[in-house]
Amino acid sequence: MLSQESLQQIDREIAKYPPGRKQSAIMSALRIAQVEKGWLPKDVIEFVAAYLGMPPMAAYEVATFYNMYDLEPIGRHKITVCTNLPCALSGGVHVAEYLKRRLGIGFNETTPDGRFTLKEGECMGACGDAPVLLHNNHHMCSFMTMDKIDSLLAELESQ
Amino acid sequence: MLEIEIDGKTVQVPDGSTVMDAATLAGIYIPHFCYHKKLSIAASCRMCLVQVEKAPKPLPACATPVTNGMKVWTHSEAAVKAQKGVMEFLLINHPLECPVCDQGGECQLQDLAVGYGGAHARYREEKRVWVNKNFGPLIASDATRCINCTRCARFTAEIGGLMELGQAHRSDRAEIMSFLGRTIDSELSGNIIDLCPVGALTSKPFRFSARTWELARRRSISPHDSLGTNLIVQTRHDKVMRVLPGVNESLNECWLTDKDRFSYEALASEQRLVSPMIRQDGEWQAVSWQAALEFTVAALQGIVREQGGQSVGALASPHATVEELHLLQKLARGLASENIDFRLRQRDFRGDAVRGGAPWLGMPVLDIHDLRSLLVVGSFLRKDAPLLAQKVRHSALRHGLRVNAVGPNAEDWLMPVAARALVAPADMAAALAGIAAALAAETGKPVAETLAERLPADISAEARAIAQSLAGGEKSAVWLGSLAVRHPRAAELHLWAQEIARLSGALLGFIGEAANSTGGYLVGAVPGAGGLDARAMIESPRRAYLLFGAEPDLDFADGAAAMAALGQAQLVAAASVFDSPALRQSADVLLPIAPFTETSGTFVNCIGDAQSFHAVAQPLGEARPGWKVLRVLGNLLGLPGFDQDDSAAVRDEALSGDIRACLDNAIGDVPEAEDAPAAQAGRLQRVADVPIYFADPLVRRAPSLQKTADAAPPAARMSASTLAALGVSAGDKVRVTGTGTVELQAVADEGLAPGCVRIAAAHPATVALGPMHGDLSVERI
């Protein structure tokens, strides 16, 4: 279900916690699985739950509680824009509108070519860098402008 | 002790009490939804907010610990304001459909809304709608009614042992669901219907059939497993509409097994026998009671006259009442027959000669809470005794009870098992001997002289681990389960278990198979001197049989043999709640008797409680209470002592004296069986469970239970290594041959000892296989 590499990463996470507390690694394990699979199909959640010796429903609760997990297939590049108040005061909404126009999609939609998914995010703890967006959950792009968005999209399109 | 003042009342409460506990003690009701005394405290519904002196904010009574001198107001202006605020939030997304909701009339939300709800709704935004779930044949879902109290989810995880339900998502999208929309398969699932404070979870079999206020409530006792679960049976117009738990803190608490809750559906089965019937010239005819009884009496008298009393055998179900079993044994003995038994699935009766008394659990059910170590020998604990298992689970999860097991089966009991000796049936005695040897080494006490020479040369690691677990000098117990009791060398297993208990200072107990497994002994429904036991009555066929409440094909250790024995008898008089092809094939006269709801009676449970109950409905058709049928038969046979006025008189006669004094699990010496079944090469040992929903005639005919996962048709379950050795893959069809042959699907099951095949008994699909124990051959088709 998951690659050796992913399993090794999960094992490293498990090792952070005391014996018998494997469940503590569920968040990391789901993240690692999501990076490999692109999103979290339910059979992957069930596999991860079994790997950590926890009931699948408990893993599903976690997967649905934290909003960076994707429970539906998404584009290769997920772009999450913060539109919370501090960002909104500094162009966050404008950036989001620009992305919608450029990609031709709304929030929670994926471009027909499967490249991009646009999401509205909550506070990323980087309000001083507004506007900010996240690429595929793990890379934060700060101080965005329309020009920087253009070059980001160009770079991602070329990948 | 702490002192607290609630609404001006001063009460003393033990340390560690919550305000809710104190209120309960003071007889003050604090509104609540998520709080339930048997579940962990969520403190999430916030309905129980109360005013506490010096607290700046209202506090939840369910989670606030009492401190000495605390002052609490549960109905002050501040408290009621908080409670009304919460009620409004609960109602904004709750559909206004009480008239069509099955919970109407017994809905906590409805009740409390009367007191705390507003007259009009201030919420005028969009309402939330959730899709109903398919939780299986027993539980109906109306998801939009859910108020997210999470009682159901907590129940599955904390009491059921497996988190089948959870609350996914967050915010006001938080929603109770199962993983992947799976059905809820726990044998305790129905309790979430009782727990649900609203109409989100209701009983599928019961829904839309009646309103709670139309129903009469009657106390009763479960006729199923050995716990003696207390029931509330609800009836309308003489028909049982549903069954709810009768709270008994020392037995079932407030829980029911699904079997107890839903078996009532069988009471209305089309297979109910509603008229006495006689077979005449191969044709079955409904006849009057008088005709049926006269026929029976005449035939019996003729056989006894010609061939003596010992040509008559009386075989009764362990689910029969004390009154029925007592009158049956009295009747048989009146006919000068000592051939009486109710242990129909048992094989080894050597213990009868050396038994101390009636087998029982050996300890109060409540004491499971304090056990530190338990050894379960030969048991399908979770399905045989779901609520007993639940108590063991609770103790294991919460109080550190170490559960150990010996036997061929290791299905998931949803509790941690510390050490397990997974051995084939034929190796169980040796495994127990190994534990005894390890215990002797551990404790320095010698093994009893008579057993010393039977000790094994090597002691397995599992035996050592189990011995260490038991030897701690703390409170421990050794329990024998149904597989041990039905084992061909049951008496030896009993003997070894006794030795283990002696060496470790543990209590010895029997889990018990049925509602009257202990009661049957107490009333003497077992063979007397020179009498034949259940096995012998089949192996040495009698001329006449009185069959009481049992189905010949499904309720015996070897259904095929039982059918054959009955088939050649001159007279089989069968008293039965239900009609069945097997009965029609083997009996000559069918006497319709009342199920537990239509007769008064008594069951003695596994701890020796004699619990009597009354009929909750009139007998269906011509059916009559079994004890009355037997009394009339006794009269017609001219036997003395059949003139009791009511069932209480029968009970008092049957259970005279101190029951506790008759309970004794001691066993004297039993020699090693000479015909110990040595597994022949290429053959597998059968492991036969009695599936939970095939265990007795009532539950077999409960339609909703028959749609559950636990009612799936039997398969041939084997470990991967056993399958591989046979060249069989999981999913293959296999031909299984015992004394007869059946075809089944092979299923991989790692919870089985190598060299074993687990095939359920008590099921029409496997009757032909013959005995529940012994060798089978398995081959791929």
Add this chain to the structure above:
Amino acid sequence: MSAHALILAGADADRGWRLRDYAARGGYESLRRIVAEKTSPDAIIAELKASGLRGRGGAGFPTGLKWSFMPRAFPGDKYLVCNSDEGEPGTFKDRDILRYNPHAVIEGMIVGAWVMGCTRGYNYIHGEIFEIYRRFEEALEEARAAGLLGPNILGSDFSFELFAHHGYGAYVCGEETALLESLEGKKGQPRFKPPFPASYGLYGKPTTINNTETFASVPFILKMGGEAFLGLGKPNNGGSKIFSVSGHVNRPGNYELNLGTPFPELLEMAGGVRDGRKLKAVIPGGSSSPVLPADVIMDCTLDFDAIGKAGSMLGSGAVIVMDETACMVRALERLSYFYHEESCGQCTPCREGTGWLYRVVRRIEEGLGRPDDLDLLRSVAGNIAGRTICALGDAAAGPVQSFIKHFTDEFIYHIEYRKCLVPLAVQDAGNQINASRPC
């Protein structure tokens, strides 16, 4: 940065974050001294109490007192947890601390473990800052390699294991008991207290949780002395504190100031109100602290007591500045959406109430307000506040109550005229990307 910077000193320059850089700045000196001198835990707690250090995560609880609650003698595992789950709109200081000075946090945690007898610790890092989490993991590796973490720290018999735990998108996990649930691999739903983490924390064991900045302050306090740290601020509000300034200012960012600094000085440091516009309102302590109108905040000093007296909270020191182009209804709509979205769904008032608040505010913003909506909002917010398991309910109610209180006219205008008091074009211009910011 201000001259008073301790934790972020030099962070605006091209300063290294690695162990060698931290050590060159005097890092781990406090720890080495403690281990060498076997400083008693009581002495360290006394120093912390003298420093007046109050928790930097928002609640402002005295750190020395919190550390003294830990049952040091309790046998078995005790845990130390750092709360870097920074997700309150306006707050972004912990990210910079972890980015520029991760070893200060690590050193502070090791000292905490020494004091409280903890054998294991976790730093719970906000989900959206994965790159920072990776850097912290690297810093941990450096510390382990240097014998500062793990068994027998610096050759002593003191052992402490420290790991990073990565969140994945849930604001509520910043609440300490939700964070513990999350660390245990569950949904981040807060626990009812009591019991408090000091007696029943991670895995049911005694646990102390502090904010990133709190831990990072500890080495500096021990180096400069509690009295000297206290002297940076004012009585009961000791030391320096990082303020995160965002919104309508020319130079948003983190500014480490002495507590008690007048607000106008901070505004000045942040380059003043953007494009010279007029200040309208400030949320002084993260989105859950009540908003203060310009005239009130301009008279405040930045410390727990003064901001509290003005009717708000210093909270995490997250200062959201709004100028005259801001529509307060729209601002509240953004915040209400956030709390609705981030409610954990556990307890009724918050689960059902935050959505209700949001929907009504949105309706007003969309021009569909009703005359009784403000009363309704006040009432619903009042039914949430103080009735929930954790502070998120209060946090959601607070903005609604304070925005309506201070800007009633704007809300009434919105309801009556079905549009903003501030013309949309003006709002739009005001909310553009800040051209003068320091990227």
